[in-house]
Structures are given as structure tokens and as C-alpha cells.
Amino acid sequence: MRGDDEEIRKEPVRMGDIPVYLDETWKSSAAIWARFRRFGMPHEGGWSAERNVVLRVIEIFEDEAALFERHKRQTNGERSNPRNH
Secondary structure (H helix, E strand, O other): OOOOHHHHHOOOOOHHHHHHHOOHHHHHHHHHHHHHHHHOOOOOOHHHHOOHHHHHHHHHHHHHHHHHHHHHHHHHHHHHOHHHO
16 A cells, blocks of 8 residues: 555554444455456456556555465464474
8 A cells, every 4th residue: 555545554453343344345345356366457458447446446455465465474484484483
């Protein structure tokens, strides 16, 4: 995420608050991202043919997926390193 979004990321989300975020907007956004991951951009013109909101949804979900993967690698790396035991 870029710009002012950096400030938002610093605030942790409490487990009890998660259902509040899983509304219809989130579900439809997740569906857009899942289709993009599976099939690519839906229009022949590539990213330039997409609406800005669709591109932003994809960017946000891709950024979060990258953060998750980086965290997963770091966590798995620490567990598999004998010096950490």
C-alpha cells in the first residue's frame, strides 16, 4: 500500500473486529481478486481497460498476499533454523 495507507496498516485489527470487515463489499472485492489470480485481467485491453476501483482492489489484495507470504517465509525460516531452538 502507498501513501496515507501506510498509517492505516500500523493499526492492528483485533480478532473480534474481523467480522465487521467481512461485509458484501469485502466479499465482492475478494471475488474480483480471486478471478484475477485465476484468469488475469477480464478485458482484452489489459490494465488500461479496467476501472480504477478494480485495479485498486487487485493492488490491495496483491499487497496483502505478498505481506502474508513474506511473514510465512520469515516464520517458517525461524522455525527451521536450529539456532532458534
